[in-house]
Amino acid sequence: AISDTLEGRYSSGRVLESAFGPGAGELLDKAKRLQIVACGTSYHAGLIARYWSEQYAGLPCDVEVASEFRYRAHAVDEGTLLLVISQSGETADVLAALREARNMGYVGVLAICNVPESSLIREADLAMLTRAGPEIGVASTKAFTTQLTALLLIVAAFARRQGREESELELVSAAQQLPGAVERVLETEDCVAKLAEHFVDRQHALFLGRGAHYAVALEGSLKLKEISYIHAEAYPAGELKHGPLALVDENMPVVAVAPQDDLIDKLRSNLQEVRARGGELYVFADDSTSLKSSGGFNVVSVPASVEAISPIIHTIPLQLLAYHVAVLRGTDVDKPRNLAKSVTV
Numbered sequence: 001a002i003s004d005t006l007e008g009r010y011s012s013g014r015v016l017e018s019a020f021g022p023g024a025g026e027l028l029d030k031a032k033r034l035q036i037v038a039c040g041t042s043y044h045a046g047l048i049a050r051y052w053s054e055q056y057a058g059l060p061c062d063v064e065v066a067s068e069f070r071y072r073a074h075a076v077d078e079g080t081l082l083l084v085i086s087q088s089g090e091t092a093d094v095l096a097a098l099r100e101a102r103n104m105g106y107v108g109v110l111a112i113c114n115v116p117e118s119s120l121i122r123e124a125d126l127a128m129l130t131r132a133g134p135e136i137g138v139a140s141t142k143a144f145t146t147q148l149t150a151l152l153l154i155v156a157a158f159a160r161r162q163g164r165e166e167s168e169l170e171l172v173s174a175a176q177q178l179p180g181a182v183e184r185v186l187e188t189e190d191c192v193a194k195l196a197e198h199f200v201d202r203q204h205a206l207f208l209g210r211g212a213h214y215a216v217a218l219e220g221s222l223k224l225k226e227i228s229y230i231h232a233e234a235y236p237a238g239e240l241k242h243g244p245l246a247l248v249d250e251n252m253p254v255v256a257v258a259p260q261d262d263l264i265d266k267l268r269s270n271l272q273e274v275r276a277r278g279g280e281l282y283v284f285a286d287d288s289t290s291l292k293s294s295g296g297f298n299v300v301s302v303p304a305s306v307e308a309i310s311p312i313i314h315t316i317p318l319q320l321l322a323y324h325v326a327v328l329r330g331t332d333v334d335k336p337r338n339l340a341k342s343v344t345v
């Protein structure tokens, strides 16, 4: 699905304007900042895009859940482009946000969506289709990784407009590495399936991350609760001491997404807090780091990838974890109770 998202959308390190549909150049030129709106998993993709936008394109970016966006007053900065993300393109809050935003002074609406015939695609000014096809189950998985792939290309296009050609080249090169990197990370499945056995009888789990990997932690915790019904929450690693640490004991597994040594260094004191309270730790780290497992401190080695695509690569073992936990618990991974594929009311 990621290869389909990438297909024909860049050449010689440049993102092609045709990737956004006719008349893209003029609207993209007007954008001086981004406002992203989305729900659920798509919102988490937006959170990661904010890091990319500010780091690589120098473009200020805000992100909000569509279900809140529509219920507050807005002061819109000049030159703000509304970027709407939705797998189905039919989520009621997302469409309502888009329609209300029409009178608020945004320069236009750019959509990322899986479904070409959707209301969102009809109503947006520009679109980048993920070409992933609709999700088979209710929980978004390939939608998330392909939304992120599309967002990476969008940020690359903005990087060029901001005079950051090197960043554009870096992002396009990172995107080109994605299919191979995904193949490699899928090889962690056996190890993750074994890890899932530690979660089967749990009632709660905590996820920690920093920066863009905090959004990955949010997505990992959402997948676990959606399909295995284990209560899971995600926190920025540094917030652990500001409340959630009170919950940590031997019954609370803690999952940390900490790809690089520098991130692990920053997380180390938090991780020690968890171990000191008897909490089992599961650290998803790149295989280029020096981290080793030892009693209660379990390291899952993830094939190292370049920084820009690391959030996409680190999402996949967490999706697999939720899947294997759900299978072991005997829940229906495709049709979780109480959830609808598109929330149209």
Ligand code: F1P
Pocket: 039, 040, 041, 042, 085, 086, 087, 088, 089, 090, 091, 094, 138, 139, 140, 339, 340, 341, 342, 343
């Ligand atoms: C948003 C969403 C999904 C979730 C579930 C309910 O949908 O929250 O992320 O997996 O299907 O809806 P969408 O706007 O991305 O279609």
